[in-house]
Amino acid sequence: MAAATIKDVAREAKVSVASVSRAMNGGSGVTAETSRRIHAAAERLQYIPHAAARMLITRRTNTIGALLPDLYGEFFSELIRGIDLAARARGLHLLVSSSHDGVEEAAAAVRSMQGRVDGLLILSGRVDAAFLRANLPRGLPVVLLNSAVKSPAYHVLNVDNHAGAAAMVRHLLQAGHSSVAFIAGPEGNFDARQRDEGYRAAMAKHAPKAALNIVAGDFSEESGYRAGRELLAQTIRPRAVFAANDMMAVGCLSAFKEAGVRVPQDIALAGFDDIPITRYVTPTLSTVRVRIVDLGRSALEHLAGLLESPESSTASAQTLGCEIVVRESCGASVT
Amino acid sequence: MAAATIKDVAREAKVSVASVSRAMNGGSGVTAETSRRIHAAAERLQYIPHAAARMLITRRTNTIGALLPDLYGEFFSELIRGIDLAARARGLHLLVSSSHDGVEEAAAAVRSMQGRVDGLLILSGRVDAAFLRANLPRGLPVVLLNSAVKSPAYHVLNVDNHAGAAAMVRHLLQAGHSSVAFIAGPEGNFDARQRDEGYRAAMAKHAPKAALNIVAGDFSEESGYRAGRELLAQTIRPRAVFAANDMMAVGCLSAFKEAGVRVPQDIALAGFDDIPITRYVTPTLSTVRVRIVDLGRSALEHLAGLLESPESSTASAQTLGCEIVVRESCGASVT
DNA sequence: GGCGCCAACGTAAACGTTTTCATGGCGGCT
DNA sequence: AGCCGCCATGAAAACGTTTACGTTGGCGCC
Structure with a gap:
């Protein structure tokens, strides 16, 4: 049957x-x-409307697509969770497509989602305005997350990397650490650049006389370790180190431990993201918390808004605040 | 246009x-x-077949649905990643639906996926055979993950909790720890029970004379901490502790540190799951590795197989092996 | 009491595909 | 040379909905 x-x-x-x-x-x-009779009959037959037929005639899928670079680590897990939560609340389905590093794969993913979704949520360091113009079916609502795209044609939602980084640097300076070094993120990365700028801005404002001390990194633990060794080799060691993300901070911590440098007594340390690991390393790591779940939720809600009133609001660029969380590694408690 | x-x-x-x-x-x-002429025309018009229309006539959606309890933590992130990877490789789309703790919500989720998916991947401690019979549209291929359901009517794919736990216990015993205590997981949980049984089996086999020493836990870090204190309070402390999951092992470790008990010199410690945190605590935690990505991948591939040949293989119960990974906390290197 | 209006309901077209069946042309075989 | 069959192609039905439009009946109002 x-x-x-x-x-x-x-x-x-x-x-x-x-x-x-x-x-x-x-x-x-x-x-x-x-109506009562009909519902009774539907109940009796266990009738469930055929989704595809409805999509075909209605031209609505009640589904939104999420394009993610590569589901790696706690960050994406939390992000999807936020998106899913909001989607469920609105009765929307969630079609995810991750694991495409290349631009080609991303384009293919967008193509294959054609007609299956009412809107798209895109998080990718790779896509730029040109890519979007070329691959996005016009008229499909899109919200970009953590994207460098500034075109007024697209809606973007970013984390306030700049303010978060600046706040942490200011905190380190005010805790009495005269010199603060920075471990940077990968070159092209949007978040990394903003955090870098936040560091510079805060230094310029609160320690105008201090020299900038920036060493390279790429967000990986390994690069943090290397950066840590590099910092230790400097003739005048910094009093505090601020890494552009937590994983590098953790790597840096390993380097310090290995060299017998005590944290925070000899050098203070802080990261960015507030991933769970920060709570389990010794000493616990001070960091900048990003409310990832909220980020996902906001993005979806923004997108849902677009679905309802297609072009009411002109493309907006929103920003989600973040807060510093003080633990042991930054030495604030032992001043 | x-x-x-x-x-x-x-x-x-x-x-x-x-x-x-x-x-x-x-x-x-x-x-x-x-054909060449047609493809040229299609290219020129940027033609993309309308997915819904195709679904309607074909009765295939090329989409599989994933029903997850709550996307919390690294486990789900990895699982989805494995599923997504395999799905992409097969050209299948992935519709996820998480965050439903209650049975009611799960039922609603299943209903709403009706007709949007060709098959379902279900991971949930809550659903049992009765639920499935009542809510699953008959004929819809389903693969259950980490499920206690034993009915020959359903395909299930489990982690080999029993063997993994037994292997770890044997390792601890052979490393010279005469007594091994166990921190159990939550009552109803399927994985927890299997690990418990693995512990008992290994003890019976390799240390038949030693008494079993089992304290309660619920997979949370907090419960691990309490268990740790409980173990320290025993008149004869165990030489080694095996926690049913890593988070409890981490909590237990905190309790030991707090009490000045050295790991592994005074007491050896091991967990289960191999979540990333195990590598960052001090000392690094020995554990049983579950290849989560592979679990997701296998599940999807099994399901994909079902799609192609609906009932060729009668419902099978497969099991995915796991391996012990020896780090500092179990004291094997200092024998 | 007849006329028109409105609400409830039915008929049928439309959405964009795939697929079955019919048609025609052409080549090979006897 | 004639016939049979195959292959490329086209026409049309079908998938399960929604919705525009038509039809009916009842009721109020003049």
Whole structure:
């Protein structure tokens, strides 16, 4: 026995398919009595409307697509969680597509989502305005996350990397650490650049006389370790180190431990992201918390708004704040 | 200008829609020359087949749904990653639906996926055979992950908790720790029970004279901490502690550190899961590695197999092996 | 009492594909 | 040379909905 269709329900309830359709959605234009009979029949037959047929005629899928670079680590897990939470609340389905590093793969992913989604959530360091113009079906609502794209044609939602980094640097300086070094992130990365700028801005403002001390990194633990060794080799060691993300801070911590340098007594240390590991290393790591779940949730809600009123708001660039969380490694408690 | 349909392509290439359809899928039944012309026309119009229309007529969505309890922590992130990887490789889309703790929500999720997916991947401690029978549209292929359901009507894929736990216990015993205590997981949990049984089996086999020493836990870090204190309070402290998961091992470690008990010199410690944190605590934590990505991948591939040949293989219960990974906390290197 | 209006309901078209079946042409075989 | 069959192609039905439009009946109002 195949699944029941609307016709079966119509026959069962002795009405036309049109009435069944009306009764199932809202029920306006149909008597309370008939509606009751129809619902009873639907219940009896375990009728569930065929999603594809509905999509075809309605041109709405009630699905949004999420394009992610590579589901690696706690960050994406949290992000998806936020997105999913908000989507569920709005009755939207979530089609995810991750693991495409290359631009080519991303383009293919976008293409294959054509017609399956009402809107797209894109998080990718790789895509730029040109890519979007070339690959995005026009008219498809899109929200970009943590993107460098500034074009007024697209909606973007970013983490306030700049303010977060600046706040942490200021905190380190005010805790009495006269010199603060910075371990930078990968070259092209948008978040990395903003954090870098935040560091510079805070230094310029609160320690104008201090020299900038920036060593290279690429967000990996390994690069943090190397940066740590590099810092230790400097003739005048910095009093504090601020890494552009937590993983590098953790790597740096290993280098310090290995060299017998005590944290925070000899050198203070802080990271960025507030991934769970920060709470388990010794000493616990001070960091800048990013509310990832909220980021995902906001992005979805923004997108959902776009679905309802396509072009009401011109493309906006929103920013999500972050806060510093002080633990042992930055030495604030031992001043 | 709305998106181009198959009719537009047909007109552009001066053929019938049937030929276009044939040319687009496989191209059998159409001359190489015509096919070339059709593809050229499609390219020119940027034609992309309408997914919903195709689903409607084909009755295939090329999408599989993943039902997860709550995307919390590294485990799900990795799992989804494995699923996504395999799905992408097979050209399948992935519809995720997480965050439903209650049975009611899960039922609603299943219902709403009706007709949008060709198969379902379910990971949930809550669902049992009765639930599945009641809520699953018959004929929809399903693969259960880490499920206690034993019914021959369903395909299940489990982690070999029993063997993994037994291997770790044997390792601890053979490393010279005469007594091994166990911190159990939550009551109803399937994985927890299997690990418990693995512990008992290994003890019975390799240390038949030693008494079992089991304290309660619920997989949370907090419960591990309490268990650790409980163990320290025993008149005869165990030489080694095996926690049913890593988070409890980490909590237990905190309790030991707090009490000045050295790991592994005074007491050896091991966990289960190999979550990333194990590598960052001090000392690094020995554990049983579960290849989560592979679990996801295998599950999807099994499901994909079911899609192709619906009932060829009768419902099978497969098991994915795991391996012990020896780090500092179990004291094997200092024997 | 007849006329028109409105609400409830039915009929049928439309959405964009795939697929079955019919048609015609052409080549090979006897 | 004639016939049979195959292959490329086209016409049309089908998938399960929604919705525009038409039809009916009842009721109020003049």
